[in-house]
Amino acid sequence: MCDNNSLIINTDWCKGCGICVEFCPKKVLSLSKGKVVAEKKEDCILCGQCELRCPDNAIFIGGKCDE
Amino acid sequence: MMYSNLVKKYYRINNLPHIWCPGCGHGILMNSIIRAIDNLKLDKDNICVVSGIGCSSRASGYMDFNTLHTTHGRALAFATGIKFANPNLKVIVVTGDGDCAAIGGNHLIHAARRNIDITTIAFNNNIYGMTGGQYSPTTPTGDFGTTAPYGNIDKSFDLCNLAKSAGATYVGRGTAYHASLLTKLIENGLNNNGFSFIEGVSVCPTYYGRKNKKGSSVKMMTYLKENCIDKKVVDKKPELGENKILIGELYNNSQPEYTEKYKEIIKMLSKES
Numbered sequence: 001m002c003d004n005n006s007l008i009i010n011t012d013w014c015k016g017c018g019i020c021v022e023f024c025p026k027k028v029l030s031l032s033k034g035k036v037v038a039e040k041k042e043d044c045i046l047c048g049q050c051e052l053r054c055p056d057n058a059i060f061i062g063g064k065c066d067e
Numbered sequence: 068m069m070y071s072n073l074v075k076k077y078y079r080i081n082n083l084p085h086i087w088c089p090g091c092g093h094g095i096l097m098n099s100i101i102r103a104i105d106n107l108k109l110d111k112d113n114i115c116v117v118s119g120i121g122c123s124s125r126a127s128g129y130m131d132f133n134t135l136h137t138t139h140g141r142a143l144a145f146a147t148g149i150k151f152a153n154p155n156l157k158v159i160v161v162t163g164d165g166d167c168a169a170i171g172g173n174h175l176i177h178a179a180r181r182n183i184d185i186t187t188i189a190f191n192n193n194i195y196g197m198t199g200g201q202y203s204p205t206t207p208t209g210d211f212g213t214t215a216p217y218g219n220i221d222k223s224f225d226l227c228n229l230a231k232s233a234g235a236t237y238v239g240r241g242t243a244y245h246a247s248l249l250t251k252l253i254e255n256g257l258n259n260n261g262f263s264f265i266e267g268v269s270v271c272p273t274y275y276g277r278k279n280k281k282g283s284s285v286k287m288m289t290y291l292k293e294n295c296i297d298k299k300v301v302d303k304k305p306e307l308g309e310n311k312i313l314i315g316e317l318y319n320n321s322q323p324e325y326t327e328k329y330k331e332i333i334k335m336l337s338k339e340s
């Protein structure tokens with residue numbers, strides 16, 4: 001088991017809808033070339049709001065071993 | 068590859084990514100079902116997910132349980148058969164607004180009337196998305212669809228009220244924005260020994276959104292965020308509920324369950340012979 005301490009993006013599955021970008025409380029995320037990127041990853045508080053509302057399971061809070 | 072633990076445990080990864088449009092709310096609703104099942108620690112092999120036809124009903128193909136993708140509107144009819152054949156199974160029906168209120172409207176009211184232990188989750192996107200944006204029984208009056216180019220003159224169904232009046236014993240409504248609430252409602256529905264009906268208000272940016280100038284998926288999600296109110300709040304302050312979408316637990320009542328009553332008949336008759 002590894003700790004859930006990292007914001008992980010599966011770019012292949014991201015469709016660029018921007019829902020996670022809009023509802024991130026710390027404004028960590030942005031869209032670049034139609035895909036989500038963690039622009040200010042250091043501000044991420046691992047709240048999981050992005051994971052909760054990603055329709056495509058393309059962003060989640062996971063451990064290093066999930067990468 | 069990078070997949071969350073929930074995806075690895077409950078999805079058929081070879082069928083993903085799913086074919087729903089970018090920003091479609093259905094993916095969020097499907098994840099709420101998965102989270103509810105995970106929270107309740109249910110046995111994967113003891114669950115049967117049944118779906119009909121439509122965008123919503125694609126969900127059964129992505130989820131890794133015993134699944135059945137049936138004909139249009141008949142998901143509840145198939146599910147009733149499954150529940151009768153093996154009452155120990157947790158039967159979950161994933162359906163859409165057109166699937167359960169138009170084509171399968173009769174199956175919905177009779178499954179509810181019988182109070183058979185099935186948990187139905189209706190993904191309501193207010194339109195027939197898969198076939199090109201025809202208006203559905205939940206398209207609001209005055210809204211547009213490809214078959215309502217001058218505005219819909221029908222009155223729309225309130226799916227939750229319909230299920231409640233037909234006899235469902237647990238009724239709730241969540242939305243794609245209120246995904247945590249929806250998860251909780253699905254958990255309660257799965258725990259209810261009887262017919263549970265949970266409406267998940269979805270967003271369809273491609274057809275309903277574009278036809279009605281609702282803007283992007285983000286805008287439609289923001290609309291849900293700002294225009295929904297929990298029934299608990301409205302019960303205390305009714306004036307806050309005006310022109311809002313009522314969410315949360317709407318009805319909860321305990322009634323004898325159908326397959327159990329059937330079992331009693333069998334028992335009674337076997338004693339007599």
